[in-house]
Amino acid sequence: MPQPAVVDIHTHMYPPSYIKLLSSRSTVPYIYHPTPAETPDSDPRLIILASDDDPSRPKSSRGRPVDSTYSSFDQKRAFMRRHGISCSVISLANPWLDFLDPDSALKTAQEINNDLDAACAENNGSASHEGLKLFAFGCLPLSAPARDIVSEIQRLKSLGHVKGVIMGTTGLGNGLDDPALDDVYSALSSTATLVFLHPHYGLPDSAFGGPEVVAKSGHVLPLALGFPLETTIAVSRMYLSGVFDRHPQLQFLLAHSGGTLPFLAGRIESCVAHEREFIANGGHRQGPQRSIWDVLHTNIYLDAVIYGQPGLKAAIEAAGSVDRVMFGTDHPFFPPLGDDKEAKWLSVESNKGAIDGCFPEDEDAKRKILGGNAIRVLGLDL
Amino acid sequence: MPQPAVVDIHTHMYPPSYIKLLSSRSTVPYIYHPTPAETPDSDPRLIILASDDDPSRPKSSRGRPVDSTYSSFDQKRAFMRRHGISCSVISLANPWLDFLDPDSALKTAQEINNDLDAACAENNGSASHEGLKLFAFGCLPLSAPARDIVSEIQRLKSLGHVKGVIMGTTGLGNGLDDPALDDVYSALSSTATLVFLHPHYGLPDSAFGGPEVVAKSGHVLPLALGFPLETTIAVSRMYLSGVFDRHPQLQFLLAHSGGTLPFLAGRIESCVAHEREFIANGGHRQGPQRSIWDVLHTNIYLDAVIYGQPGLKAAIEAAGSVDRVMFGTDHPFFPPLGDDKEAKWLSVESNKGAIDGCFPEDEDAKRKILGGNAIRVLGLDL
Numbered sequence: 001m002p003q004p005a006v007v008d009i010h011t012h013m014y015p016p017s018y019i020k021l022l023s024s025r026s027t028v029p030y031i032y033h034p035t036p037a038e039t040p041d042s043d044p045r046l047i048i049l050a051s052d053d054d055p056s057r058p059k060s061s062r063g064r065p066v067d068s069t070y071s072s073f074d075q076k077r078a079f080m081r082r083h084g085i086s087c088s089v090i091s092l093a094n095p096w097l098d099f100l101d102p103d104s105a106l107k108t109a110q111e112i113n114n115d116l117d118a119a120c121a122e123n124n125g126s127a128s129h130e131g132l133k134l135f136a137f138g139c140l141p142l143s144a145p146a147r148d149i150v151s152e153i154q155r156l157k158s159l160g161h162v163k164g165v166i167m168g169t170t171g172l173g174n175g176l177d178d179p180a181l182d183d184v185y186s187a188l189s190s191t192a193t194l195v196f197l198h199p200h201y202g203l204p205d206s207a208f209g210g211p212e213v214v215a216k217s218g219h220v221l222p223l224a225l226g227f228p229l230e231t232t233i234a235v236s237r238m239y240l241s242g243v244f245d246r247h248p249q250l251q252f253l254l255a256h257s258g259g260t261l262p263f264l265a266g267r268i269e270s271c272v273a274h275e276r277e278f279i280a281n282g283g284h285r286q287g288p289q290r291s292i293w294d295v296l297h298t299n300i301y302l303d304a305v306i307y308g309q310p311g312l313k314a315a316i317e318a319a320g321s322v323d324r325v326m327f328g329t330d331h332p333f334f335p336p337l338g339d340d341k342e343a344k345w346l347s348v349e350s351n352k353g354a355i356d357g358c359f360p361e362d363e364d365a366k367r368k369i370l371g372g373n374a375i376r377v378l379g380l381d382l
Numbered sequence: 383m384p385q386p387a388v389v390d391i392h393t394h395m396y397p398p399s400y401i402k403l404l405s406s407r408s409t410v411p412y413i414y415h416p417t418p419a420e421t422p423d424s425d426p427r428l429i430i431l432a433s434d435d436d437p438s439r440p441k442s443s444r445g446r447p448v449d450s451t452y453s454s455f456d457q458k459r460a461f462m463r464r465h466g467i468s469c470s471v472i473s474l475a476n477p478w479l480d481f482l483d484p485d486s487a488l489k490t491a492q493e494i495n496n497d498l499d500a501a502c503a504e505n506n507g508s509a510s511h512e513g514l515k516l517f518a519f520g521c522l523p524l525s526a527p528a529r530d531i532v533s534e535i536q537r538l539k540s541l542g543h544v545k546g547v548i549m550g551t552t553g554l555g556n557g558l559d560d561p562a563l564d565d566v567y568s569a570l571s572s573t574a575t576l577v578f579l580h581p582h583y584g585l586p587d588s589a590f591g592g593p594e595v596v597a598k599s600g601h602v603l604p605l606a607l608g609f610p611l612e613t614t615i616a617v618s619r620m621y622l623s624g625v626f627d628r629h630p631q632l633q634f635l636l637a638h639s640g641g642t643l644p645f646l647a648g649r650i651e652s653c654v655a656h657e658r659e660f661i662a663n664g665g666h667r668q669g670p671q672r673s674i675w676d677v678l679h680t681n682i683y684l685d686a687v688i689y690g691q692p693g694l695k696a697a698i699e700a701a702g703s704v705d706r707v708m709f710g711t712d713h714p715f716f717p718p719l720g721d722d723k724e725a726k727w728l729s730v731e732s733n734k735g736a737i738d739g740c741f742p743e744d745e746d747a748k749r750k751i752l753g754g755n756a757i758r759v760l761g762l763d764l
Contacts, residue, residue, distance in 0.1 A: 175591045207585045208615055209557045217622040217669065218659030224650045225618060229611050233590055236607060240599040256649065263645035266690020266736070267638065268606045270729055274716045277600030287599065308648020314696035334656045347652055354648070
């Protein structure tokens with residue numbers, strides 16, 4: 001019996017054109033290439049979070065090393081083989097193209113989307129990759145005028161290997177509840193384009209007690225708490241402002257199992273129900289018109305990047321069905337820190353282990369989360 | 383067969399002395415008494431969150447009305463009877479005594495703790511309350527010198543109805559990972575005093591996109607997301623800084639089912655395992671020495687104030703056992719907004735419904751969460 005397909009829907013790539021773009025910059029986000037005098041660590045450094053750009057450290061030790069796992073399709077395939085992944089839906093990593101000059105954003109997005117589509121086509125057409133398949137989430141020129149964004153959403157339908165778009169939480173600069181996004185949401189809805197929503201900006205340092213507090217534990221507070229909260233806040237703002245009322249066809253896939261939305265959905269629902277600002281005014285109740293649970297069951301998919309059974313169970317329960325949760329790895333982030341370069345990645349194994357642990361006897365549920373749901377929802381031809 | 387005990391461990395009271403204290407102030411936290419000219423809403427207004435104190439609104443409409451449910455023991459008992467609650471462990475509501483002048487803090491804490499103990503004693507000794515029992519979490523003079531805090535922790539053991547303390551997330555002003563708290567943690571450990579950890583300060587408005595974004599949906603963002611994140615950040619900072627390594631006997635009960643800790647514990651564990659700052663240095667791994675799961679299973683209890691099954695299941699799963707989760711109501715907050723003053727409270731029924739829904743066939747589990755765990759952990763004599 002053939003092994004069921006394992007599809008990784010949360011896996012990032014920095015194509016060469018994107019590495020070049022970041023290397024040309026000197027403010028966040030940027031890639032710093034240490035000088036020979038700054039060795040022994042001679043890998044370029046990727047500085048993508050404001051908290052990475054600590055001026056008290058030399059640039060050669062800020063951020064994280066960018067090795068070939070970030071930009072090499074061979075490395076991506078090696079990672080897939082090592083972990084039994086048969087298909088990866090690659091996406092540009094944060095912060096995507098959020099920082100681009102409005103004038104150049106559309107052209108850059110088109111180039112990168114074409115590159116991604118071509119790379120997937122080349123991979124999938126090759127006989128030498130043992131059947132490993134690649135698809136992509138495209139990127140949008142969100143700093144460009146809305147008409148450019150809409151035109152790229154429509155154009156992406158002509159790229160056969162692009163199966164949706166990845167997006168951050170800032171939208172056009174004012175968050176995802178910005179009424180100026182309505183045309184974008186209409187275009188996403190009418191083209192049935194799935195949005196993979198991913199955090200980048202985290203929370204302000206002051207939320208954690210200030211930069212000194214954050215610095216004590218490296219990236220843990222921004223990554224472990226800031227990222228999930230950013231996603232939760234973004235989706236909550238969409239929900240509270242009625243985006244899902246006005247655009248009931250929107251389809252969002254939320255990174256990191258929805259941040260904390262599955263756990264907090266009940267509290268959000270309760271706070272809305274008890275909010276005096278939303279009391280009916282002239283017979284019409286203010287605020288969101290649909291239950292957050294209805295939105296979760298209708299408009300939202302969750303990845304399974306949550307590293308533990310309690311979270312994964314809550315994600316499945318909040319999503320309303322095992323049909324709405326999809327395996328992912330977050331590669332190339334969270335690599336093993338040990339010396340064994342051939343070891344399986346703890347970050348991947350803990351997510352796979354949570355799926356196994358939730359469904360020790362239910363092969364059908366495991367098959368859906370590991371790949372079946374992604375194949376169905378994204379329409380992957382494997 | 384007698385009904386099993388229902389114990390509410392998350393239920394607040396503003397004793398008359400506390401109402402008087404807040405009424406004497408004009409900056410957050412304070413109680414504003416509208417003038418007759420400002421009627422028709424003549425209830426005093428409680429302004430406890432910075433976001434409540436919106437200068438664009440008249441004071442008579444800021445915050446929320448303080449009616450007799452905040453300070454009346456008769457009202458507390460009526461609420462208990464209406465919802466089948468046999469015992470309440472009352473606690474001062476946020477922000478407790480965090481704002482007090484250091485010189486007066488110890489004396490005020492002693493007075494309020496004595497008042498709470500006396501009120502519980504009077505209630506429990508009375509034949510006229512149909513067996514309804516009251517106990518209390520005391521408050522600590524956290525703005526006072528550490529020796530005053532320690533002395534009050536020790537003194538509280540002599541107050542027979544005080545079964546622990548309630549505390550916010552600021553500690554002595556610098557958070558719960560402040561090394562200056564070590565003497566306080568030692569006193570809490572040596573006296574086996576449970577800490578009920580409760581949020582108050584939320585997140586800065588900038589985390590939500592600014593005050594204008596927050597204002598659009600009343601209290602929803604600060605209460606639904608800011609409060610749970612505050613708790614999660616506070617406990618994570620304790621964990622990351624080694625508080626639970628140095629004080630392995632600490633017992634914390636976390637409000638709102640731990641904020642988001644049950645959902646994010648796996649991600650925290652993974653981020654710690656992948657954090658370069660924590661890589662072993664000279665053979666000794668840096669950072670927290672214990673697994674977050676071990677801390678959850680050993681040092682942490684969770685209330686069941688989470689308003690939905692997905693969250694409650696995750697809380698129980700993360701706590702490691704149905705023995706570590708306890709029913710609560712958050713009374714007098716989240717009252718019904720409708721006209722039926724005799725109606726059961728949605729906020730209470732949704733939490734009870736989640737417990738019923740998680741354990742449709744398991745009366746023993748329900749009995750533990752609804753009261754058995756609180757009786758055992760707090761040593762309640764019912």
